[in-house]
Amino acid sequence: MTAAAIEILGLTKTFGGGRGLFGQARHEVKAVRSVSLAVARGETLAVVGESGSGKSTLARMLVGLETPTSGTMRIGGRDASELRREGPRAFGKMIQYVFQDPVASLNPRKTIHDILDAPMRLLCGYEAPRRRARMQELLDAVELSQDTLSRYPHEFSGGQAQRIAIARALAAEAEIMVLDEPVSALDVSVQAQVLLLLRDLKARFDLSYLFISHDLAVVEAISDRVAVMYLGEVVETAPASRLFAHPEHAYTRQLVASAPRISRK
Numbered sequence: 001m002t003a004a005a006i007e008i009l010g011l012t013k014t015f016g017g018g019r020g021l022f023g024q025a026r027h028e029v030k031a032v033r034s035v036s037l038a039v040a041r042g043e044t045l046a047v048v049g050e051s052g053s054g055k056s057t058l059a060r061m062l063v064g065l066e067t068p069t070s071g072t073m074r075i076g077g078r079d080a081s082e083l084r085r086e087g088p089r090a091f092g093k094m095i096q097y098v099f100q101d102p103v104a105s106l107n108p109r110k111t112i113h114d115i116l117d118a119p120m121r122l123l124c125g126y127e128a129p130r131r132r133a134r135m136q137e138l139l140d141a142v143e144l145s146q147d148t149l150s151r152y153p154h155e156f157s158g159g160q161a162q163r164i165a166i167a168r169a170l171a172a173e174a175e176i177m178v179l180d181e182p183v184s185a186l187d188v189s190v191q192a193q194v195l196l197l198l199r200d201l202k203a204r205f206d207l208s209y210l211f212i213s214h215d216l217a218v219v220e221a222i223s224d225r226v227a228v229m230y231l232g233e234v235v236e237t238a239p240a241s242r243l244f245a246h247p248e249h250a251y252t253r254q255l256v257a258s259a260p261r262i263s264r265k
C-alpha cells in the first residue's frame, strides 16, 4: 500500500505562554489542538473554519513555517522533521505552499522567468536546456503566454499572479500542495477559473491538495473530503457531498446554514 500524501497525528501548536522579558505572564493561545488528519494520494482535502480556527497555523506547520509544540507529520510517507533536516531541497521537492496573497508571495525584484527558474535549478538541479523546455511546459500548464517571463509580479492581476505562484509550485515537481486560501483574494469570476485550473492540474500531474478555505462555496467546488476546524480542533471530517447534505456537528450545521451559495441537495 502506498503511503498517504499527508498524515498528521496529534498536532498541537501553542503560541505565547511563559513569562515575557520583564517577568509578566504571556497570554497563551492554543491555535491547533491535537489535530489528526490524513490526505490520501490524489485527494483534495479541504480544511474549513472561521477566522482564528487554526487553519493557517496547521498549513504553516506542514510546510515548516511554524514548529509544532507536539505531534507528528508525515509527508509522502516520510517524517516531516526528518525531511526538513535533509534540507530545503528534499523538503521542497515533496511539498509546496501556495499563499493567499499571490503578489506578496512573489519576490517583487525578480522577473517571472527567475521566479520559475529557481525551483528547477535549486530543487530539481536541472541544467539550462531542460529548464528552458520545462519553462514552456509550465507556462502552458497555467495558461500564461511567453511574454510573461520578462515581466515583474506587480505587473499582473491577482488571478494571473496566482497562476504564476501555482506554476512556481509545479516547477518544484512536488506532488503535494498546501493551498492556503488561494482564491480568497480574487474576484468571484476569476476564482472559478483558478479553481478549474487547480482541478485540471491535479488530474494531469497526480497531485494531492490540502486546501484551506473559509468559503464553503469554494470548498464545495474543489474538495473530495472536508475537515471542519473550530477553536483549533477538527470537529468533523466527511466526504464533501455528505458534509454539505448532512452536516453532523452543531458547528458544521451552523457553518453550512450560513453559507448562502451552497447548492444543498
Ligand SMILES: Nc1ncnc2c1ncn2[C@@H]1O[C@H](COP(=O)(O)OP(=O)(O)OP(=O)(O)O)[C@@H](O)[C@H]1O
Residues within 6 Å of the ligand: 015, 016, 029, 030, 031, 049, 050, 051, 052, 053, 054, 055, 056, 057, 058, 214
Ligand atoms: N504567530 C502567532 N503568534 C501568536 N498567536 C498566533 C500566531 N499565529 C496565529 N496565532 C493565533 O492562533 C489562532 C489561530 O490562527 P490562524 O491564523 O491559524 O487561524 P485561521 O483559521 O487561519 O484564521 P484566518 O483565516 O483569519 O487566518 C488565532 O487565535 C491567532 O490569533
